[in-house]
Amino acid sequence: MGTSALIFYILSAVMILSAIAAVTARRILRAAVYLLFALGGTAAIYFMVDYYFLAAVQLIVYAGGIVVLIIFSILLTTHINEKLELPRWSKISATFSLTAVGFAITTYVLTAQSFTTGTGTFADATVGLIGERMLAYGEGGYVLPFEVISILLLAALVGAIVIAKRNPPAS
Amino acid sequence: MIDQVPLSHVLSVSSLMFFIGAYGFLTRKNLVTMLIGVELMLNAVNINFVAFDRYLYPSGINGHFFALFIIAIAAAEAAVAIAIFINLYRNIRSIDVEEVDKMKY
Numbered sequence: 001m002g003t004s005a006l007i008f009y010i011l012s013a014v015m016i017l018s019a020i021a022a023v024t025a026r027r028i029l030r031a032a033v034y035l036l037f038a039l040g041g042t043a044a045i046y047f048m049v050d051y052y053f054l055a056a057v058q059l060i061v062y063a064g065g066i067v068v069l070i071i072f073s074i075l076l077t078t079h080i081n082e083k084l085e086l087p088r089w090s091k092i093s094a095t096f097s098l099t100a101v102g103f104a105i106t107t108y109v110l111t112a113q114s115f116t117t118g119t120g121t122f123a124d125a126t127v128g129l130i131g132e133r134m135l136a137y138g139e140g141g142y143v144l145p146f147e148v149i150s151i152l153l154l155a156a157l158v159g160a161i162v163i164a165k166r167n168p169p170a171s
Numbered sequence: 172m173i174d175q176v177p178l179s180h181v182l183s184v185s186s187l188m189f190f191i192g193a194y195g196f197l198t199r200k201n202l203v204t205m206l207i208g209v210e211l212m213l214n215a216v217n218i219n220f221v222a223f224d225r226y227l228y229p230s231g232i233n234g235h236f237f238a239l240f241i242i243a244i245a246a247a248e249a250a251v252a253i254a255i256f257i258n259l260y261r262n263i264r265s266i267d268v269e270e271v272d273k274m275k276y
Contacts, residue, residue, distance in 0.1 A: 004174035012184040019188050019211055023195025028204060035207050038188070042214050044179075049225045054235055058217075061242050066210060066249045073253040074203055077260040086197045095197045099190040106186040117178070120230035126225050133236065142236050149243045156247035164254035166261070 004048060011048075015041035026083045028074050036067045051125055181222040189215035202256050202266040206249065213245045 018037035025031040039062040046055035086092075123129070135142045192211030199205045217238045224234020256266050263273060 002175045004210060008176050008181075012180075014186055016184065016191070019191045022207055022211065023191055023199070023204070031204055031207055035210060038211060039214060042218060045218060046221060051221060051225075051235055051238075054221070054238055057239060057242055061246050062210075062214070065246055069249055069253050069255070070203060070206065070210075070245040072228070073256050076257055077203065077266050078201070084199075084201060087200065087207055088260060092198060095194055098197075099194045102193070103187060105251045106190075107183050109180050110186070113179075115178050115227060118229050119226045122229045123232050125235055129232070130235070133232065140233070145236075145240055152247055153243065156251050160250045162252040163251065164257050 008045070008048060011041050011044050015045075026086070028078055028084065029071065029080070032067060032074060035070070036063055039063050039067065050122070053125060053127055053130055072108050146166075178226040181226075182219060185215045185218035185222065188212075188218070200268050202252075202259075202268060202271070203270070204250055206256075210245065210249070213241060217241055251266060 016040050018034040018041070022031045022034035022038060025034060039058065041057045043063070046052075046058055133140060134142050134146050135136040192208045192215060195208030195211065196205050199206075199208060201214075220234040220237045220241070224232065224237075228234070236275050259271060259273070260266050263270060
């Protein structure tokens with residue numbers, strides 16, 4: 001087993017364990033910190049396949065933005081010492097068996113499928129190439145989703161402000 | 172990593188992460204922890220896109236763009252969701268899903 005394979009398996013073990021901890025931790029703040037580890041491990045996998053820009057975006061937007069937002073909302077809405085009550089055992093076992101069956105079916109299909117690995121030179125995802133493709137409208141250009149995303153972000157910005165704004169007292 | 176780890180292992184890791192997120196989404200009652208489950212699921216899908224792109228179509232970077240757009244949508248979704256949680260908490264002093272029935276109209 002080569003070094004990068006070893007690094008990949010260690011990383012995925014860390015990711016999976018922290019993901020499990022994020023959905024089972026009884027203190028919400030700890031769940032958010034475990035989520036941070038899972039997202040950081042994903043960024044490391046992006047680094048391993050040479051997608052440096054995507055890894056940087058993952059660290060900035062997920063780890064820097066979304067986790068901080070989640071931590072803010074936890075601090076605003078729950079007491080810091082509060083422990084979540086455990087869900088009922090019937091619910092836990094039903095959900096666990098449902099997701100386990102889903103995972104088993106997915107892995108069965110994955111292993112039965114023979115993927116033909118692509119050939120050709122690896123495209124170097126430099127920031128220049130990403131910028132050109134993002135604004136190109138020919139083949140392989142992504143200008144339409146880019147514009148749609150910009151409208152979506154504007155709508156989310158306005159919507160978040162309007163929803164979270166303190167309503168004037170009803171007169 | 173590409174020539175040493177088979178594609179099915181990467182896909183297994185991402186599908187395991189997806190179903191862990193689904194488990195969290197279905198068992199949790201606090202809205203913030205449910206959001207954490209949704210973020211895990213979106214993240215697992217991103218790993219899938221990047222793995223397929225790198226292993227099967229190495230000369231293009233289309234999966235890279237899909238992952239980028241999913242990250243942007245996840246950010247917008249988290250911002251709106253947290254605004255709703257804060258407004259709910261201000262109105263009913265709780266973000267437990269079983270007590271949230273005010274939004275039914």
